[in-house]
Amino acid sequence: MRKMIVSPMAVVLFLLFTGCTRTTLLPDGEEISLSESKRDHRVELEFWHTYSDAETEVFENKVIPLFESQHPDIKIHAVRKDYTQQLKDDTFAAAIDNKSPDVMRMDIIWVPEFAKKGTLVNLLDMSGFEDIRKQFIGDLLTTNLYRGKYYGLPVNANTKVAIYNKKLLARAGLDAPPATFDELIQAVGRLREQDPELFGIGICCSSGWGTLPYFWTFGGKLTDPNYTRASGYLDHPDSIAALEKIHRLYKERVISPSIIGKEPGSWDGILQGQLVMIEEAHWFYTVNATGANKDLLQDVEIGVFPDDVNTGTSIIGGENLVLFNGSEHKEQSWTFMQWMVTEEPQRIMAETGLIPTIKNMRDTDHNEVYDTYLRQLGRALPRPPVSTWTDIDNVYALMIEYILTEEKPLEDAVHDAVAEIDNLLSIQ
Template sequence: MKKILPLILLFTVVLSTGCSSYSLVEDPAVQGSNDAAGEKVELQFWHTYSDVETKVFETRVLPMFEREHPNIVVHAVRQNYTSQLNDNIVAAIADDKQPDIMRMDIIWVPQFARSGALTDLTEMSDFSEYENRFTGSLIQTNRYAGHYFGIPLDATTMVPIYNKTLLREVGLTEPPSTFEELIAASRKLKAKDAGLFGISVCCSSTWGMLPYFRTLGGELLSPSLDKASGYLDSPASVEAMKRLKSWFDEGLISPTVVGGEPGGWDGLFNRKILMIDEAHWFFTSNENTENGPKLNDTVTGLFPSDAREGTSIIGGENLVLFRGSRHPYEAWTFMKFLVSEPVQEMMAETGLIPSIKDFDRAKLQPVYRIYLDQLRRAEPRPPIPQWDEVDDVFSRMVTRILVGEKPVADAMRESASQIDGILSSR
C-alpha cells in the first residue's frame, strides 16, 4: 500500500465537506439502541477471511450470534485483500457507504483513525473491561493520539523455524535461545560448507529486519513516535546494524534479505539454511504439498535474545467501528462477541491465532502454540498513519547498508532525517 498521500488528501476533502457522515452518533457509549424493542437491526461487516475461515464464520459463528441476539442481523461481506482494498474503503467512506464494522489490517488503523472515520472505542461505557483482555501488546496496535480505535481480533507474528538435521550437525538438541548460540552454530555450518547459511531473513523491510534490529538494541522512533533522529541513528542502533552487516558479509545471513538465493522456505527444506522466521501460515501453506513430509524435519523456538529479550513483529487484524454506523451499540455488541473465547476457539480451528490472553493454548494445534508464547514478547510496528512511507525508508536503508552502497552510520543518519521529514509534514 504505497498510496498514502492521495488517500490522506481524499480524507481531507471528505472531512472538510461531509463531516456529518462521521458524527451521526455523537456519543455511542450512552446512546444505546436506537431501535424499538423487537425491531430488526441490520449491520454490515466487511472481512477478508479465506475460504476456510469464511465457511466457519458463516456456518457457525454468525448463526451462534444471531441465536443470542435475534434482533441483530449481520450481513457479512467478503473483501479481497489486494492493493486496492485500502482505496475501496476510502471511496466507501467518501460516499457514506462504509460498513458498520470491519476486520482491518492492523497497520491501517492509525490512518483511518486520524481521518476521523473510526469511532473512539474508549467512549464505550464498558471498554475498560476489554482493554486488558488481549495478549501482550496487541491492544497497542489500535492506539492513536492516546485513544483506542479498535480491538484485536486475530494475531500473527513470526517465530524461528529450524532444520532439525542441521541443528544436529552443529551439536544442538534444541533451538538456540540467544544470538550468541545461533551465530556460533551458523559459523560451524559455514565452516563445513560455504553454501550453507545460518539465518534467512525474508526481506529488508521492517517485517523482516525490525525483530533483529530491536533485539540487538536498535530503536526506530522516539517513544512519542514523532521523530527518528537520536533513535534510529543512535550509537546503540548503529551498533545493532553493524552487527547485522558483519553477519551478512560473513555469509551467516543468506542473500535472501536483499532478494538473493536460496529462498528461505526452499533453503530450510533442502538443508541449506539453519533458521528462518515465519508466521503460522508457513505450516498451513506447506502441510498439504510435496513439502508436507519435510515439516517433520523442522522445529520451532522463541526468537533468540541478545541486548533485549528476543522480540518479533505483531501482525494480524483488528475490529474497527466506523463513525458513520447508524447502530454503534449493536455493532459494539457484535465486536465483543467476536473476541469471546467460544468464537476465538472456532476460528482457531482454521489456523487463526487468537488475540485474547487467557485462551486455552491446549485448544490450539501443537504447532501453533509457540506463536501464543512469542506474541507475549512481540511488539507492534509503530502505530502511525505514515507507516508505509517510514517502512520504505527503513527498507532502502537496510539494503544500501548490506550491499555496501553506503556506510552504516551515514545511511542511518540520512534515513533518520528523511523519516523526521515524513513525520513532521502532516
C-alpha cells in the same frame, strides 16, 4: 344461516385487542409468528472481512449463527473482500461517500490511516472499553492506538517465530533450538566448516516485517515511545550497534542474500537444508501442510526468537475490528465487536489456524506450534501505529539495503533515514 357482516371498525378493534397473541393476521388471511416478525425487524450490520476460504466457512457457519442466537435483535450481513491495496482505496472512498460498512476486519497497519481521516469511531467513547482493554495479549491493543485514542480491537493476530532445520541443528551438535544468537552463530560456524556454501539465517526482505525482529533483539530502537521522532533513537549508539551486527552477519554469510531479494529463498532454503534458521508466521505450516513440501515439514523445528541484547523480540501482525463513523447502528456494532473478542468465538476461529488475541483462554487444545506462536506473541512489538507507516517502512527498508550493499556508509544511510522518518512522523 345468516351471513355475518364485519365492519372495518370491528376489524381494527379485533387487531388492537389481539395484539398480545402469538400470531398476526395478514391481508390475505395468512398468519406469521411474532418471532418471525421480530426477526424481520432485526438491526442488520454490514461486516466486511478478508477471511480465507476456510476461515469464511467457519465464520459463516459457526460464528455468525452463534452470535445471532445470543443476540436475536441483530443480524450480521458478512461481505468477503479480497485483501489488496484496491480494497483500502475502495474503503476510503466508501467512507467518504457514507457507504462504508458498520464494522470491518482490517489489517492492523491500516487503522492509523483510517483514523487520521476521521472515518473511525474512537472506542474510548464506547461503554465498556475500559473493561476489556486489558484482556489482550502483550502489545496487541497498541496496534489500534492513534494520537492517544484507540480505534479498534485486535480480533486475530500473527507474529513470527524461529524455524530451524532439525538435521542441520543435529549436525551442529544441538539437540534443541539455540537460546541465544551467539549460540546460533557458533553453530552456523561449525556447519560452515563442513559446507562453506551453507547460509545461517534466511530473512524474507529488508522491510520492517523482515528485519525489525533482528534490529530490536540486537538492541535497536526505531522511534521514541510516543512515535514522534526517530532522531535520538534510530541513530542512537545502541541502534547503530544493532545495524552494524546485521551488516557484519550479512558480510560473513550468516545472513543469506534473501534479505535483499536473492536466493536461496527463506522457505525453500529451510526445507531444502540450505539455511539453519528462518523467522516466519504460522502460515508457513498451514501452506506447507499439503502438497510437495508436506513431508519436509518433519525436518523443521520451531522455537521462540533467540535472545541477544534484548529478549528475543518479534513483530506483531494481524487484523483489528473497527467501527465506522458512518454506521447508523453504533451500539449494536459495538456489541458485535466486543463479542468477537470473547473466548467462544476466539476459540472457534482458532480452528482455522488463526491466533487468538485474548489472554488465558481455557480448554483450548494447543499443539507445540500453536503454543510457540502464542508465547512469542507475548514478546512481540507493533510497527509504529502511525498513519505514515508505509512510507516510513520504505525509507527504513532502503536504509537497510544501502547498509548491506555498502552503497552508502552506514552512518550516512542512518542519518538520511532519520531525517526522512522525522519528517514523515511530523505530518502523521
